[in-house]
Amino acid sequence: MDNRQKEINDLKDYKYGFSTDIENIQAPKGLNEDVIKFISNIKKEPSWMLDFRLKAFERFKVLKEPDWQKPKFSKIDYQDLYYYSAPKSMKDKPKSLDELDPKLLETYKKLGIPLQEQARLNGIAVDAVFDSVSVATTFKDELTKQGIIFCPISEAIQNHPELVKKYLGSVIPTSDHFFATLNSAVFTDGSFVYIPEGVRCPMELSTYFRINASNTGQFERTLIIADKGSYVSYLEGCTAPMRDENQLHAANVELIALDDAEIKYSTVQNWYPGDKDGKGGIYNFVTKRGLCKGKNSKISWTQVETGSAITWKYPSCILKGDNSVGEFYSIAITNNYQKADTGTKMIHLGKNTKSKIISKGISAGSSDMTYRGLVDISSKAKNSTNYTQCDSLLMGNKCGAHTVPYIKNKNSESNIAHEATTSKISEEQLHYCQQRGLNPEEAVGLIVNGFCKEVLQQLPMEFAVEAQKLVGISLEGSVG
Amino acid sequence: MREQLQKDFNNSIKNLGLSQKDIEIKKFCLDNFIDKGFPNRKEEDWKFSDLNQIIKNNIGELSFYNDQASTNKVDTSVFVDGLEHNKIVFINGRIEKIDFEYEKKDQIEIIDQSETINEFKNSNSLSDLNNAFTNKCFKILVKKGYQLIKPLIIYHTTNSKIWSKNINLRLNFELDKDSSLRLIDLFNDTSEKNFLNIFYNFELKENAVLKNYKVDKFENKNIKYSFNNIDQDKNSISETFILSSGSNFSKNEINCNLNGVYASAFVNGVFSLNNDKHHEIRSIINHLNENTKSYQLIKSVLDESSKAVYQGKIFVNSDAQKTDGYQLSKAILLNKESEFNAKPELEIYADDVKCSHGSASGSLNEDSIFYLMSRGLSYQQSRELLINGFLLDVVEKITDSEIKNLIKNMIGIKE
Numbered sequence: 052m053d054n055r056q057k058e059i060n061d062l063k064d065y066k067y068g069f070s071t072d073i074e075n076i077q078a079p080k081g082l083n084e085d086v087i088k089f090i091s092n093i094k095k096e097p098s099w100m101l102d103f104r105l106k107a108f109e110r111f112k113v114l115k116e117p118d119w120q121k122p123k124f125s126k127i128d129y130q131d132l133y134y135y136s137a138p139k140s141m142k143d144k145p146k147s148l149d150e151l152d153p154k155l156l157e158t159y160k161k162l163g164i165p166l167q168e169q170a171r172l173n174g175i176a177v178d179a180v181f182d183s184v185s186v187a188t189t190f191k192d193e194l195t196k197q198g199i200i201f202c203p204i205s206e207a208i209q210n211h212p213e214l215v216k217k218y219l220g221s222v223i224p225t226s227d228h229f230f231a232t233l234n235s236a237v238f239t240d241g242s243f244v245y246i247p248e249g250v251r252c253p254m255e256l257s258t259y260f261r262i263n264a265s266n267t268g269q270f271e272r273t274l275i276i277a278d279k280g281s282y283v284s285y286l287e288g289c290t291a292p293m294r295d296e297n298q299l300h301a302a303n304v305e306l307i308a309l310d311d312a313e314i315k316y317s318t319v320q321n322w323y324p325g326d327k328d329g330k331g332g333i334y335n336f337v338t339k340r341g342l343c344k345g346k347n348s349k350i351s352w353t354q355v356e357t358g359s360a361i362t363w364k365y366p367s368c369i370l371k372g373d374n375s376v377g378e379f380y381s382i383a384i385t386n387n388y389q390k391a392d393t394g395t396k397m398i399h400l401g402k403n404t405k406s407k408i409i410s411k412g413i414s415a416g417s418s419d420m421t422y423r424g425l426v427d428i429s430s431k432a433k434n435s436t437n438y439t440q441c442d443s444l445l446m447g448n449k450c451g452a453h454t455v456p457y458i459k460n461k462n463s464e465s466n467i468a469h470e471a472t473t474s475k476i477s478e479e480q481l482h483y484c485q486q487r488g489l490n491p492e493e494a495v496g497l498i499v500n501g502f503c504k505e506v507l508q509q510l511p512m513e514f515a516v517e518a519q520k521l522v523g524i525s526l527e528g529s530v531g
Numbered sequence: 532m533r534e535q536l537q538k539d540f541n542n543s544i545k546n547l548g549l550s551q552k553d554i555e556i557k558k559f560c561l562d563n564f565i566d567k568g569f570p571n572r573k574e575e576d577w578k579f580s581d582l583n584q585i586i587k588n589n590i591g592e593l594s595f596y597n598d599q600a601s602t603n604k605v606d607t608s609v610f611v612d613g614l615e616h617n618k619i620v621f622i623n624g625r626i627e628k629i630d631f632e633y634e635k636k637d638q639i640e641i642i643d644q645s646e647t648i649n650e651f652k653n654s655n656s657l658s659d660l661n662n663a664f665t666n667k668c669f670k671i672l673v674k675k676g677y678q679l680i681k682p683l684i685i686y687h688t689t690n691s692k693i694w695s696k697n698i699n700l701r702l703n704f705e706l707d708k709d710s711s712l713r714l715i716d717l718f719n720d721t722s723e724k725n726f727l728n729i730f731y732n733f734e735l736k737e738n739a740v741l742k743n744y745k746v747d748k749f750e751n752k753n754i755k756y757s758f759n760n761i762d763q764d765k766n767s768i769s770e771t772f773i774l775s776s777g778s779n780f781s782k783n784e785i786n787c788n789l790n791g792v793y794a795s796a797f798v799n800g801v802f803s804l805n806n807d808k809h810h811e812i813r814s815i816i817n818h819l820n821e822n823t824k825s826y827q828l829i830k831s832v833l834d835e836s837s838k839a840v841y842q843g844k845i846f847v848n849s850d851a852q853k854t855d856g857y858q859l860s861k862a863i864l865l866n867k868e869s870e871f872n873a874k875p876e877l878e879i880y881a882d883d884v885k886c887s888h889g890s891a892s893g894s895l896n897e898d899s900i901f902y903l904m905s906r907g908l909s910y911q912q913s914r915e916l917l918i919n920g921f922l923l924d925v926v927e928k929i930t931d932s933e934i935k936n937l938i939k940n941m942i943g944i945k946e
Contacts, residue, residue: 119575430867445882448849454877458890463864466893473879473886 078135084108087236090135094205094239097212107225107235114229121421121453122361122390124334127299132268134237178203178242178258180271190254200245201256204272207243214245218276222305222342222369231338234270234303241271241302246281246312255511257286260302268299275305277312279345284315286514297325297360302337310345310372315353317510319518322358329388329417332360339366343375343401351378352395353509355518357525360389365423367396370404370432377406380506382518384525385418385450394424394441394456399432399465408439411503415446415526421453428465435465443473444502446495446526496523532592533565539596539695540663546599547666561663567656576655579840579872580811582756585780589754590724594695599625599666609686609719614937616715617683623690623722624698626667631683638677642670644703657756661699661730670703673710678740682713682934687729689722689753700729706739706767713742713931718777720751729757735767737791742770742931747777748941755781765791772929773800774942775810775839782811789816789823789851799928800829802862803942804837804869811840818851818884829860830925831892832918836868842876843888849880856884862892863921919944 078089087108091101116127177190178201194201200211208215225235242258260271277283300322306314316339325332335358341350352366362385368377379395397406406426414420426437443452454471476498484494500507500519507515507522540561544554572581586593603622610618620628631639673679689698706712735741747755755778761769773783787796800812816825831839845856862871875888895917903913923944929935939945 443877443879445879445884448852448880448882450882451878451880453879454875454888456873456875456890458873458875458892459870460862460864460872460892461870463867463869463894467891469873469875469888469890471875471877471888473877473884475882475884 075136075138077133080133081130082132082134082237086134090237090239093135094208096205096208099212099216100208103220103225104236107232110226111229111232111236114232116229120363121392121423122363122419124297124361127334129233132299134268134270135239178256180240180242180258180260193253197250197253198247199250199252200243202243204238204241204243204274207274211243211245214276215243215274218305218307219272219274220305222307222340223303223338227338230301230336231303234272234301234338237268238270238272238303241273242275243273244275244283244285246277246283248278249280250278251281252283255284255286257288259288268301270300271302273302273304275314275316276307277309277314277348279309280311282313284511285317286511287316287318288321297332297334299334300336300359304337304339304366306341306350308341308343308345308348308350308375311347312345313349313351314341315351316341316366317353317514319355319510319514319521320358320362321521324358324387324389325360327387329360332389333358335359335362335364337364339364340369341367341377342369343372343377343404345372345375346401347374348372349376349378351376351380351509353380353506354382354393355506355510355521356381356383356391356393357521359391362389362391362393365394365396367398368406369398369400370406370435371400373401374403375401376404379406379408379410380509381410382413382503382506382522383411383420383422384413384522385415385420386525387416387418389416389418390420391418392421392423394422396425397427397437398425399428399435399437402431402433402435404432404435406435406437408437408441409505410439410441411506412441412443412452413446413499413502413526414443414450414452417449419451419453421455422471423455425457425459426467426469427457427459428462428467430461432462433464435462437467437469439467439469441471442502443471444499445473445475495526499523499526532568535592535594536561536565539594542596543664543666557663560659564656564659564663567659570655570657574655576813576842579842579874580780580782580809582754582782585809586726586754589752589779590696590726593697593726595664595697597624597694597698603627603690603692606688609688609717611684611717611937614682614933616681617679619683619685619702620688621686621700622688623693624700626669629669633681634679635677638674639679640672640674642672644668644670657728658730658758660697661701661728664697664699665701668701668703670705672705673707673712675707676709677707678711679713682715682931684715684717687716687718687720687727689720689725689727691722693722693725696724697726697728700727701731703732703734704741705734706736706741708736709738710736711740711742713934714744715934716743716745718747718751718755719749720753720778723752725753727753727755727757729755731757731759733759733761733769735761735763735769735794737765737767739764739767741768742934744772744774744929744934744938745783746774746938746941747781748774749777751777752779754779756784757782758784759786761785761787761796763787763789763791763794763796766793767791768795768797770797770930771799772925772938773798773812774803774938775800775812776803776942778808778810780809782813785812785814787814787816787825789818789825790820792820793822793824794820795824795826797825797928798827798829798843799925800841801922801925801942802829802831802833802839803922804831804839805834807836809838809840811842813840813842815844815846816856818845818847818854818856820848820851822853823851824855825857827858828925828928830922831860831862831871832865832922833862833869833871834865836866838870838872840872841890842874844876844878845886845888847879847881847884847886852881852883854881854884854886856886858888860890861921863895863918864892865895
């Protein structure tokens, strides 16, 4: 019994809440042109990249922070943040993992992401991002053999400028909304993936984001390009230490799928959600957008959102190519004082385009959850279809669950179907499970996992197991 | 517009004989309106219908002063045949007739409430415009236990003798305990390009039943806005049916507060549009107490370059356990120029609830047409039959059989 209790207690706590004591190089506090030049300089960027940043910053200066979202937050002082923070040992980039600061290796080991070769058996190539820099990328050689480029975006800017120049900002331009523009101005690192024509990426690519330094905003930029007929599955995971203040995370992710290409993007987001009284936690304001540029292309987003004090993001698909397909599978779980406003946008521009949205929201404690989505079928998108299903589950009467879909149909040959339900776990189901020997928490875990099954199935195997556990942990303490 | 508003406002309050205080209040409302102007797409509720732009494009400059001293001739030919009914007649915004000939006189009270200002929750700058310019407002009180024998038809008529480009109307209803009222709003416009701004306020006491049918059938070039606020006490029932078809632009808003336990609200609507028309229904059902129920069904048939918008919101307060909320909107787009936008919204703070919504839009089902044609119908006949059946579904939801038949005849739907 004691053991079991201990196990539960261990699970209840946010086990990634430690911070690593490591020497940092930081940009001066605040946001101005000098800081942007500092970032650009320390990354040894070419001048076109600096111009890109400065153009975004010009635009950022005239933008106002949006306030239409459901979860309100106290004003962020953008001048009180560090926009660049990197472990000192990374200043002169280590050539191999052996040169990497042992403290960093230790950190990732603790997070369950072993970077050393001998520990890597699961066949996933990992790019580990620590605060503002990418510290290690694994399996690089094997991927290079196939012509796949998988490296930190700062390296790609130097080694593959033609690709970066062509595609960076093509889906999320520098003239986009507030947080995306901020990111364009100050982004620090992130992953770059290029899959050449006709190549099916042999392993899962993955990025692991970690915020460590305090008072730091993390602004990564991910750019994935799948050339004609290629396929890639990409995973993203994130954690942060427990801190009392709120930390901002404003990333941009751009996906581009050319003719017949497919990108599968999965996220398990487990940023520090704040404590039981809603103190601290990450503000996760991320812009994710995919462009199905070519014919028959496909982009699929899968997300499991369990962490963050506030999650505010809408991974979207622009279905430009004829016959292209966009999919969105989401589980969002909020507990305690967490808030989420998440969903997707499906913009149908090409003919015969199809999109599917499955969203499952679970709110418990005093949390608040909103699904907000847009389905827009333009007048040219003949014969397109959309199917949307969003279900919400409420646990307790202090939480809220909201659904705000925007549905626009401008084409008479296209069909849209939308369904949404909100309910609670039925007493009968709970009773049935308990009667067969499960305790109330296990019963809820089982039912919730069943509720989320459609989405969990979409995750790659290794992630599915983790996500399933995460679903259970996130709801600990919400029953009874 | 500012000078015009000021000038017309001064003209219209001149002859009303209001106290200084009332004038102040009206002036305050006017200033509010001048401040905010007509709603535009920057406001979330007007995202799909930019009224400011629509008025600019269709009417241009508005004028607001209506001389209420001269009476209009009541044209009896617009009255509904074959159904005995009570009447209220508005002509060009002026109340010409209130006639409850079939009812017990002592059971209905008509109270002049011209001095009071309505404060609508969840409303917009148009209520300020309405408050500033309405000069006669009556409250119709149905007394305890009285159920009107015949329905009440409100005729909204405009004709070429209209004074200005804008008409503001206001009516209040109170249904006391155990009373009931059947109310039909019938629009009959022959004027061109006016903006009609109508506010109704309903107060339903315990066990009261309100059935409101709004019929905008006749082709006209006007722009209409109508706002119904319904407050419901324990066990009360409200049923609203909207036929949205005739006007150039129309927006119906229903704001329903289910304050008492077991109160229920039903909103059913039909859009039947063609020819560049742009119509919207926006409903907000606030479930504020336990065991309340709401049901909404909206169907649209959109031809030519018409556009329909449905924004429906179900709000469930944390006290409103055991709420049952349902909402369904379906649209058939007949032409490639037509457009359907929907925003079915759920905002829920209680856990023991059953809330769902559905929305579907698309073309006529080719398989169904094929089925009918293979049985000998022409393409046109099959199409009509399918549309007929599609809309009949909503009309069948009307609980009053007398009125159901009337409406069926009016819009030519066969069983």
